[in-house]
Amino acid sequence: MAIITLTTDFGLKDHFVGALKGSIYKELPDAKIVDISHGISPFNIQECAYILENSYKSFPDGTIHIIGVDSEPTQENQHIAVLLDGHYFITSNNGVIGLLTSEINPEKVVEINIPNPLHGSFPVMDVFIQVACHIARGGTLEVVGKAFDQLKDLTGFQPMVTDSGNKIIGSVIYIDNYGNVVTNIRKKFFDAYRKGRDFELNARTTKIKQIHNKYSDIINFSLEKEKRKGAGDLLALFNSSEYIELAIYKSDLNTVGGASSLLGLDYRDTITINFL
Known part of the structure; x- marks a missing residue:
């Protein structure tokens, strides 16, 4: 069955x-x-x-x-x-x-x-x-x-590229149980326009210049514990679905807050990436 x-x-x-x-x-x-x-x-x-x-x-x-x-x-x-x-x-x-x-x-x-x-x-x-x-x-x-041949497209899901390929304008499409903010910018799309350049991701007043592949990548284990980034720190990563996600490491939306509440981000809010 x-x-x-x-x-x-x-x-x-x-x-x-x-x-x-x-x-x-x-x-x-x-x-x-x-x-x-x-x-x-x-x-x-x-x-x-x-x-x-x-x-x-x-x-x-x-x-x-x-x-x-x-x-x-x-x-x-x-x-x-x-x-x-x-x-x-x-x-x-x-x-x-x-x-x-x-x-x-x-x-x-x-x-x-x-x-x-x-x-x-x-x-x-x-x-x-x-x-x-x-x-x-x-x-x-x-x-x-x-x-039937009139399937509707999902409008507003794809990010836009402006400034002659130097800027991606995306948006928030999902906020998960941890308060992590998922954007509509896929890794493949990001890499196609990055072309090896440095970049700056902007979410309201917050700027991020690195995107990790997993949450714990924020921790530099070669440093002493008191000098490391860790629980409560902000990071960007390519999530398991290869969308750019903003997260607070080991956050709890119901207590200390998550990326959505701490950054003031909600569904459909704008996220931009400028290539430098």
Whole structure:
């Protein structure tokens, strides 16, 4: 039986997540359900796309991913099912798949058109669950919809380059549980324009001139302990997804604060890199 994952902005206070799982088990008693996240900020497509991009590859091919963010259907927000990189994604055409398709071409995309769909306020359960269970039973996408070629791009996700290639203008796309600030600037993009030059990363009034590969790189173990940088110090690094991230080493957002609170950064705030 294929794995079915759930990624939503439903939270855990209400009945929605439990109802989804119950509906799946009613159809497929032997189903394997994995929660990726139900803590997506409401209607935050970029945050959802970032989490999805960094989680789906950990699952085996054939996994079915249900995405319950901004899922109410309209003429401009069609329900779609996508086969991409060996995985199935059931979502609305709201741009959440755009981050994945910017790197990998989808194998199939259909606009969902199942018989006698319910048109209520809970389309993830009324429609997406039906499609996921159909696929999990070995069904094909052609049965649940017709070919679709109008996938929306994820607007605002890509950084800009200005000043004849001497400046990158990026933005904050995600703040994690530690208060670490993830930008939309990938290592490959950064290296393509850096060309070996020195640089200065600017986040509000803070300037950083070095980007590490892991958090502990901030520590110079050749120095005596009292002279080293360490817990509580700011650093920039290429995170596990190869995005530039700003972090406070061994921070706690709920006590001493994290990079987001200490630097005054929030979602969509600007980060710039000047090449010198």
